Amino acid sequence: MAEKESFKVTDRRGRASEAGPAGPVAPPSAEPRPSSTRAPRAEPVDRSGVSGGGETGGPTLQGLFMMFASSALINLGEAADPVPGERRVDLEQAREAIDVLLLLRDKTSGNRTEQESKLLEEIVYDLQMRFVRAAEAGRPR
Numbered sequence: 001m002a003e004k005e006s007f008k009v010t011d012r013r014g015r016a017s018e019a020g021p022a023g024p025v026a027p028p029s030a031e032p033r034p035s036s037t038r039a040p041r042a043e044p045v046d047r048s049g050v051s052g053g054g055e056t057g058g059p060t061l062q063g064l065f066m067m068f069a070s071s072a073l074i075n076l077g078e079a080a081d082p083v084p085g086e087r088r089v090d091l092e093q094a095r096e097a098i099d100v101l102l103l104l105r106d107k108t109s110g111n112r113t114e115q116e117s118k119l120l121e122e123i124v125y126d127l128q129m130r131f132v133r134a135a136e137a138g139r140p141r
Contacts, residue, residue, distance in 0.1 A: 061108065061112065061116050062115075062116055062119055064104070065101065065104070065116075065119060065120050065123055066123075068097045068098075068100050068101050068104075069097070069101070069123045069127060071093070071094075071097040072094045072097035072098050072101075072127045072130075072131075073127070073130075074088075075088070075089070075090040075091070075093040075094035075097065076089065076091075076094045076127075076130050076131060076134045077089040077134065078130060089134060089138065091131070091134060091135060091138070094127075094131055094134070095131065097127075098124070098127050098128060098131060101120065101123060101124050101127070102124060104120070105120055105121075105124065
């Protein structure tokens with residue numbers, strides 16, 4: 001009968017560095033680890049800035065609002081599409097972008113700063129008014 005081949009599995013998920021050069025990490029035990037080996041907590045992000053990137057350069061809720069607002073404006077024909085450089089009207093796509101902003105308004109209620117809430121309300125109102133004008137302009141009389 002042939003002998004079974006053996007193989008070794010090495011865990012490389014980051015805990016191997018705790019073992020050091022001595023060898024593999026022991027399986028987790030019921031004992032809590034000392035607090036010094038815990039990963040540092042992430043600092044809270046200041047979302048009070050108006051810019052899309054903020055000081056950290058990361059995404060913000062206001063940037064997300066502006067992204068969907070830009071999409072709606074392009075689809076309402078209010079701004080040129082950046083790829084072909086032409087203006088076009090696609091009311092269905094504009095409606096989708098506005099609906100996503102309304103969904104974000106509902107789902108983030110109570111979790112936005114005052115500045116974020118004010119921006120979102122202004123964007124939604126403005127886009128809804130532009131949508132009505134665009135829909136009326138495209139309707140046969």
